[in-house]
Amino acid sequence: MFIPKKQFQEVKFMTYKANNKQKQSVSENKKDEKDRVVTSTHQAPLVTGYEVVPLRIKTELMTAQECDRLRLINNRDSRIIKDYLRIIYHNEEKILRKDGKVDKAFLDKLTLTTSRKTQHKLRTSVPHDLKKRYPRCSHDEFIECRDKAIWTYECWKTQQELSEKELNRPRFKKKVPRIQFKGSIGKDRFQVIPTPENTEAKLWLELRDSLNSKRSGRRYHKRLMLPLAYSPYHEKKLILEKIKTLELVYKSKEQQWWAHFTLQYAVPLYQSTHPPAVLGVDLGIKKTAVAVLLTPSGKVIMDELCFIVNKERQSRMWQLDNRIKSIQRLLDTQNNNGQPTKQLNAKLYQLRRRLRSVTKQELGYAVNQLVDFILQLKNSYNLFVSVGYPKNIRKSHPRGSGNKSLRRKLHKWCYRFFITKLKHKLNRYGFESHRVVAIGESWTSKTCSKCNSKNTTRTGQGQFNCHNCNYELDADLNGAKNIGKRLIQYALKTKFNSIWDLLTDDFHPLRLYKCLQPLGQWLK
Ligand SMILES: [Zn+2]
Known part of the structure; x- marks a missing residue:
């Protein structure tokens, strides 16, 4: 990978948001104006920020079929994202605009056909027909996959410009989830539903996907309901604050699914007249x-x-560090003597993980x-x-x-x-x-x-x-x-x-x- 994982997680939403701000700005401005009109008399300027709330999905309460569907969505998305990345690499010279950003419209011309007349033309065939390759994916989902691919590419590009070395291109070995937007692209593609009476799961995530649909002859089916691990603290946040995006992440080491919500908060700006x-x-x-x-x-x-x-x-911390040191020494001697080191390696991995968390x-x-x-x-x-x-x-x-x-x-x-x-x-x-x-x-x-x-x-x-x-x-x-x-x-x-x-x-x-x-x- 081109960015260390930790850093990757941190920058993820900030830069991604910045890319999408232009789209949302029109609708947000209107909302802001309305707010100002109502409470313009004594309102301090606001500071907005984003926060990620991860919640575990309780797969033990789901049927095998539902788990399968979740897995299939993730597999399909990561394949599409990888395809998009490949297409971007292939057409790198044509696809970049003057400001160094990827031209989204040009990418669409390469990948997506249109059924309706757009700009005097009906696009019936394209060089890389993704809609044909993935018939069970809706247009909105394609757009979200495309944006994620573009975002990863642009991140790599900026990193490359900063560093002297030649960096490896982003390649995903594991599965990559797409980032689902609430409100901006789809209307309500996902929804958090609190059910206080239910003792097993008090929070549910309702998900709309197009996996079972056919392009011709629309078919409506049951939405995917995902039970979330409950904590009163997170529930309060999810209900009070604005949910912006959702990512469904599979952690292979724990063998568990997580839903990562990004929330937007707005607090009054800190101003002071004191010295x-x-x-x-x-x-x-x-x-x-x-x-x-x-x-x-x-x-x-x-x-x-x-x-x-x-x-x-x-x-x-230092105790753990010392234990790691001693095990590393043991590993060295065993390696030199040609003895098996599998157990020690596992132990070392465990200890390092614990040290990191401490x-x-x-x-x-x-x-x-x-x-x-x-x-x-x-x-x-x-x-x-x-x-x-x-x-x-x-x-x-x-x-x-x-x-x-x-x-x-x-x-x-x-x-x-x-x-x-x-x-x-x-x-x-x-x-x-x-x-x-x-x-x-x-x-x-x-x-x-x-x-x-x-x-x-x-x-x-x-x-x-x-x-x-x-x-x-x-x-x-x-x-x-x-x-x-x-x-x-x-x-x-x-x-x-x-x-x-x-x-x-x-x-x-x-x-x-x-x-x-x-x-x-x-x-x-
Ligand atoms: Zn002095």
């Missing part, structure tokens, strides 16, 4: 995160503090704590958050360099996951993306936050000493202060001229500078 403040956050290994609040009352003053450390969980849990916990802290401060300041992001940390610590155990820990830690999660969570409370800024972390731990001298040492367990002004402080605290200061320096344009010195490129739009205007108060 501006910057929360510097330093991410680390021993202390998961250290946060310091900087306010412009004369000097940079440390007001509030938050340390996030969970020793139990961390020790559990790290994610730990990070999620830390993010929640930090969000709680930020929400406390939000009412008394006009708050900006600057998070230290170690750019290229894995590249700068290659194999065989520096302290081995430290490097191991560094490579385990997922900073990007932390920052994206933090942004996502704060977006729910009306924080726009420019309020949470990822800033390059280089030299922040070695510079004195009081006099900017680099003539410093770290003594003992994270104690920071400056030889220039004899300033003593916790080392992580010093780092967090520096990170906070960097955002202010950036906003005032005092030290850094280029954006790329400071900000990590893919987190931010270029217009960020304008948004930081409230921080100009530091000058006075």
